Amino acid sequence: MGAVKSKRMPRAVREQQMLDAAVRTFGQRGYMAASMDEIAELAGVSKPLVYLYLNSKEDLFTACIRREAAALTAAIRVGVRTDQPADRQLWDGLLAFFTHTAQNPDGWSVLHLQARIHGEAFAGEVAAMREEIVAFVTQLIVVAAREAHRDPDLAEREVAGLAEALVGAAESLAAWANATPGVTARQAAATLMNFAWAGLGNLMEGRPWAPPAA
Amino acid sequence: MGAVKSKRMPRAVREQQMLDAAVRTFGQRGYMAASMDEIAELAGVSKPLVYLYLNSKEDLFTACIRREAAALTAAIRVGVRTDQPADRQLWDGLLAFFTHTAQNPDGWSVLHLQARIHGEAFAGEVAAMREEIVAFVTQLIVVAAREAHRDPDLAEREVAGLAEALVGAAESLAAWANATPGVTARQAAATLMNFAWAGLGNLMEGRPWAPPAA
């Protein structure tokens, strides 16, 4: 079932096999329900070897988070060319994001669902990655405002909230796209882009929606 | 620590105490890490009584989900007046949503994070609630189009995606607002409303963002 069993592999390779198995197991079973037994068997090694290399269940989980977070941000970075206009950058980023999460549902589950839930240590790891993405989006908004020669006069917190909403919508759409047959990464990206860019545009043109008095 | 210990209470009251303790524990520890021991102690009763009334850990969790889902949808229903224009309805709904989730962070955690992760049975309970909300939002979008005397010609799936994105953004913002000191429910609602309503408006005026060719 698991990886092909071949003895005496270099450590780096073995470790990746273990992380593959761990991400898959954590993603499908959840952190607590995943057992080290299952991970070891799926990796095709004995349990003591997992402990020898990865130390403990917590450390193993942290290693999974780090690897998956790095892979996701790398995918986005590769997809985006910073010499493009802001809207194109956002589009490329969204497309890369939805494509990567669709291809690595277990990794995405680990980042999006599992890591948030089990202790601040894990959540912190993910928060770092998330902040990197939020910062990227925030900067795009600012650049967009400058390109439009507007001074949207958006307070910092407001921008943070917008970026948060955008990223949250993306995360939610990623889950929805993964769960809804027939929805491609491209369609998900288009839906969100439509939704977001237009909204941002209006905002920056100074036509915000005014809440009624309390 | 737990509720004041007073013996011999009628069953209905004890059950609510147990559900209170369970929601709090599940929300903070997660479904698997929450132990029946801890829940019982927090409720101020013995473990067998929890089993006598709520049957099993799964059933207890399901009961939590049902209660919290009902409370959330009720809060939104109470907050929204259907004789108002669509934008006002959306605003009221968002405000009620963010207010309720801010006041019941553990309940929201149970619905948003825990229930999704542990088995289709639980996820199904939440999905039902979520679909109710998504349907409400979807209908608002359609009504808004009609109010604007426009035929936005939005495909059904596109609307579904928009509603999904909106709800997802709301869910994400709720978590963000809960975790960020100083962010009020009103602010979160305003941020999202600004973001969403403007975007929807543009969409319906037929100015969508056009993705580049693949």
Place this chain on the structure above:
Amino acid sequence: MGAVKSKRMPRAVREQQMLDAAVRTFGQRGYMAASMDEIAELAGVSKPLVYLYLNSKEDLFTACIRREAAALTAAIRVGVRTDQPADRQLWDGLLAFFTHTAQNPDGWSVLHLQARIHGEAFAGEVAAMREEIVAFVTQLIVVAAREAHRDPDLAEREVAGLAEALVGAAESLAAWANATPGVTARQAAATLMNFAWAGLGNLMEGRPWAPPAA
């Protein structure tokens, strides 16, 4: 499911209802697997009432054994007329035995299987009944020998062994008859009578089977 619920019954009646429920439950589930909850529900009363009347699970079980043992020996006593020849007495006894056990399988299960297994206290209760039956059979053998004007010169232990074998065969046949559709009490009795009486006859005529040298 259980007995018709009617409040305020005289104690003797309630006790019989409880014993009915207990015999049925013990017979079908076994002593340990039977729960006081199930017995109380089947009897249509609350658990504390069972404890008020019958004291404890052990006492309840003992009461079951006593009642069923008394019923079985009474059935045999009623079936046998001591003014008949020995073979007729044995036949009548066997017929009564197989008839009663067929009509009260749960009671028979309690006596035959459950009581033997759970502690010497219970086994002792059954042993008393069993000895009464063995004594009856033993006496029949002696009477038969006298009727045949023979002195079979059977040692006491040998007679005890014979009676034991006969009773054991009867018990086994009762279980077999209960479990094999289409086997009546009369057939079971005939089979055993054929087997036993002829063997006894040969024995008493001094034609034992000779075991080979060690």
Place this chain on the structure above:
Amino acid sequence: MGAVKSKRMPRAVREQQMLDAAVRTFGQRGYMAASMDEIAELAGVSKPLVYLYLNSKEDLFTACIRREAAALTAAIRVGVRTDQPADRQLWDGLLAFFTHTAQNPDGWSVLHLQARIHGEAFAGEVAAMREEIVAFVTQLIVVAAREAHRDPDLAEREVAGLAEALVGAAESLAAWANATPGVTARQAAATLMNFAWAGLGNLMEGRPWAPPAA
């Protein structure tokens, strides 16, 4: 109390130790009253190891039944030589049976008492063994009839009943012999042989006992 504690034994050996402990505990306490804790302690290992090797209480019990059933039928097979006349074969079989059960009272208790009571799965395991023995006895009766150049004209069900009665008597005598000090296997076998063979002989000579009209 338990086996001598020596760490790091090969799995096969440990499994036998566990089965030894389990047979003893199940035989003396009964299936339900036997606790895995007690079995593990008697085996000189920790409870998790028992579960690792034997999987569950049910599986452990089944393994006990299988081992003991195999041991008993093997003992009988070894004791009987099929080139002997039927009466000698029956004698040898009985002797082997009583000898084995006397030497393995706990194993016999597991087969005779415990297994029958707890679920059809277990009873089925024993029933298979019992049928093997009943078939052996049945065949002996048929062979005996042929050797006597008689046509006993015994209906199939009648023979089945006889074999059942014989085996039942043997089972009962085995329990009796185990419980009665001073009764040897040889004596038990002789008692039953006397009883049975003579009875069978008479039967086959066409002198059955005639039951009275209903």
Place this chain on the structure above:
DNA sequence: GATGAATGAGACTTCATTCAT
């Protein structure tokens, strides 16, 4: 580098039994 053997701790669950009315 790799593993079969082994375990302490703790999870969920059930039961016989009692208390207070």
Place this chain on the structure above:
DNA sequence: TATGAATGAAGTCTCATTCAT
């Protein structure tokens, strides 16, 4: 007479983790 409310104790089972080879 009768019961709804409540629990201490014990059961089966799983898991992360380590030892000795």
